[in-house]
Amino acid sequence: MSTDLAPGKALRGPMNGVDTPALFATIDAVRGNPEIAKFRFRAKNRWVSGTHNRSVIRGFYGAGQEDASRTEDFVYDADHPAILVGSGNGPTPVEFLLHALAACLTSGLANIAAARGVRLTEVESTVEGDIDLLGILGLSDQVRNGYQGIRVSFSISGDAPEEVLRGLVEQSRARSAVYDVLVNGVPVEIDVATR
Amino acid sequence: MSTDLAPGKALRGPMNGVDTPALFATIDAVRGNPEIAKFRFRAKNRWVSGTHNRSVIRGFYGAGQEDASRTEDFVYDADHPAILVGSGNGPTPVEFLLHALAACLTSGLANIAAARGVRLTEVESTVEGDIDLLGILGLSDQVRNGYQGIRVSFSISGDAPEEVLRGLVEQSRARSAVYDVLVNGVPVEIDVATR
Numbered sequence: 001m002s003t004d005l006a007p008g009k010a011l012r013g014p015m016n017g018v019d020t021p022a023l024f025a026t027i028d029a030v031r032g033n034p035e036i037a038k039f040r041f042r043a044k045n046r047w048v049s050g051t052h053n054r055s056v057i058r059g060f061y062g063a064g065q066e067d068a069s070r071t072e073d074f075v076y077d078a079d080h081p082a083i084l085v086g087s088g089n090g091p092t093p094v095e096f097l098l099h100a101l102a103a104c105l106t107s108g109l110a111n112i113a114a115a116r117g118v119r120l121t122e123v124e125s126t127v128e129g130d131i132d133l134l135g136i137l138g139l140s141d142q143v144r145n146g147y148q149g150i151r152v153s154f155s156i157s158g159d160a161p162e163e164v165l166r167g168l169v170e171q172s173r174a175r176s177a178v179y180d181v182l183v184n185g186v187p188v189e190i191d192v193a194t195r
Numbered sequence: 196m197s198t199d200l201a202p203g204k205a206l207r208g209p210m211n212g213v214d215t216p217a218l219f220a221t222i223d224a225v226r227g228n229p230e231i232a233k234f235r236f237r238a239k240n241r242w243v244s245g246t247h248n249r250s251v252i253r254g255f256y257g258a259g260q261e262d263a264s265r266t267e268d269f270v271y272d273a274d275h276p277a278i279l280v281g282s283g284n285g286p287t288p289v290e291f292l293l294h295a296l297a298a299c300l301t302s303g304l305a306n307i308a309a310a311r312g313v314r315l316t317e318v319e320s321t322v323e324g325d326i327d328l329l330g331i332l333g334l335s336d337q338v339r340n341g342y343q344g345i346r347v348s349f350s351i352s353g354d355a356p357e358e359v360l361r362g363l364v365e366q367s368r369a370r371s372a373v374y375d376v377l378v379n380g381v382p383v384e385i386d387v388a389t390r
Contacts, residue, residue, distance in 0.1 A: 017244030023280045027332050034335075037328040041290045045297030047318035049212030053301040055294040057286045062278060062328075069276050074286045076271070078298035081264050083257060085218045086302075091252045091269045093299035093373050095236045096291050099250040101383070102240035103273035104288035106248040107281075108331075122390070123242035129381075133232040133257075136303075136370045137222050140229075146375035150383045157390040165389045173385055175331045178288050180341035185380035186324075188296070188345045190368055194360045195317070195352040 018114035036063040051086040052079040084133075094147065098127040100178045101152065108172035113158065118168065120158040127152050150182065213309035231258040246281040247274040279328075289342065293322040295373045296347065303367035308353065313363065315353040322347050345377065 012020040030037045039062035045055040057074040060067050078093050080086025102125045113120050129147040134140040156165045173179055207215040225232045234257035240250040252269040255262050273288050275281025297320045308315050324342040329335040351360050368374055 017247070017282075019245075019280055026280055027334065030328065030332055031334055034329055037332065037334070039326050039328060041287065041293060041324050041326065043290060043293035043297055043322045045294065045301055045320045045322070047301050047305060047315065050214075050305055051302035052212070053298055053305075053318075055297055057290045057294060060276075060290070067276060067278065069278065069283060074290075076291075076294050078294070078302065080302060081255075081262060083262065083264065085214055085221055085306075087212075088264060092236065093295045093302060094376075095238060095252045095255070095269075096271075096295035096298070097373060097376060098236060098238035099240070099252060099271050099273070100288045100291035100295065102238055102250055103248050103291070105385070106240055106242050107246035107273065107275060107288060110242060110245055110248075111280075120242065123248075125240045127238045127240070129236050131234050131236065131372060133225065133234060134229055135375075136372050137225055137232065138370060139222065139226055139232070144375055144379070145370055146372045146379070147381045150381055152383065152385045154385065154387045155390065156387060162389045166387050169385060169387045175333060175340055177326060177331050177341045178292060179383060180330075180339055181289075181292060181377060183380050183383050184339070184341070185378050186342045186345055188347065188374060188378050190300070190347045190349065190364060192349045192351060192361050192364045194357045195350065 012115065012117060015114040015117065016110045016120050018111055020114045023111060023115065038062070048077075048089075049087075050079075051084075052077065052089045054078075094129060094131060097147075097182065098129055098150070101150065101176075101182060102127045104176045104178035105152065105154075105169070105172050108176055109156075109168050112168050112171050112175075116164075116168070118158050118160045118164060120156070122155070122157045124155045125152055207310065207312060210309040210312070211305045211315050213306055215309045218306060218310065233257070243272075243284075244282075245274075246279070247272065247284045249273075249285075289324060289326060292342075292377065293324055293345070296345065296371075296377060297322045299371045299373035300347065300349075300364070300367050303371055304351075304363050307363050307366050307370075311359075311363070313353050313355040313359060315351070317350070317352045319350045320347055 077090030272285030
């Protein structure tokens with residue numbers, strides 16, 4: 001979800017499935033009216049049973065209005081596996097963090113490659129997170145609740161030298177929304193209404 | 196993904212779809228052998244086209260071995276909407292963060308309620324995140340790439356007074372893996388192999 005302008009950008013055509021001219025036009029439009037850059041994303045979750053719950057993702061606000069482009073809900077279940085006293089109806093919540101990170105870095109990488117005129121042929125990544133459940137089980141105050149560390153391993157091929165391909169990942173990291181949130185944290189407020 | 200032991204816990208039966216005796220037995224087992232609390236979760240992602248990519252979640256390591264309980268892959272697409280120069284084949288990566296947060300807090304809440312003998316009837320939450328795309332578009336160095344703030348609004352009903360229901364959310368927050376990661380951040384390493 002990022003780009004880095006390169007010399008000669010006006011000459012770039014679509015590449016990597018990225019509508020590069022539209023990307024540059026979007027950046028120019030935002031430069032001319034920074035208010036349209038303010039977005040608000042949303043998920044609605046409902047408890048099903050035990051550790052099983054379900055989120056619906058659809059609406060968001062951005063570019064000055066509520067989005068109407070999505071015609072169907074995106075629906076995601078989360079649960080614990082049996083070994084963590086769940087029923088395995090979905091991944092654990094912490095696994096969705098790993099997906100979000102891989103997805104954000106990969107989206108940005110495709111955009112940046114297109115902006116730089118690099119044709120990608122394959123991008124794969126594996127994301128792993130280490131967690132010690134002594135934290136969330138309340139068995140140690142010395143162990144944090146969340147991941148202690150996350151590792152992303154990219155495998156990339158494209159029509160550019162190794163250092164150029166590595167530079168795409170570095171630029172994607174430098175402008176990744178999910179990477180920023182995971183590394184630097186974000187304020188979270190929680191309100192509760194009871195019925 | 197959390198519990199808080201309550202007096203009389205040995206007497207608790209299953210509740211809220213939580214196998215409460217199994218939950219307490221698991222905590223006792225981990226207390227006796229803390230090594231089994233070390234887990235490693237994983238997601239594998241593959242670029243499809245443009246900002247569209249797909250993650251597969253299945254295997255994880257925990258309780259001293261590679262898990263074999265999941266018999267199918269969990270598969271998730273991510274993409275940008277058209278307004279962000281994508282094709283809308285999935286939510287944006289940052290929306291999956293909101294789902295992960297709601298899911299983690301809700302899973303923990305159901306466990307904690309069961310451990311405290313509170314019967315839940317309904318738990319809903321809406322999670323919203325504000326993001327200013329001037330960051331990821333590279334148009335401002337004063338604006339962060341990620342969310343500037345996230346708000347979670349819970350609506351809960353159950354057979355307990357309001358302050359008890361609120362206490363469930365507070366304890367879930369205090370032991371949530373995703374909340375911890377989002378608020379406090381986590382080290383992320385990125386490796387790149389080129390082909």
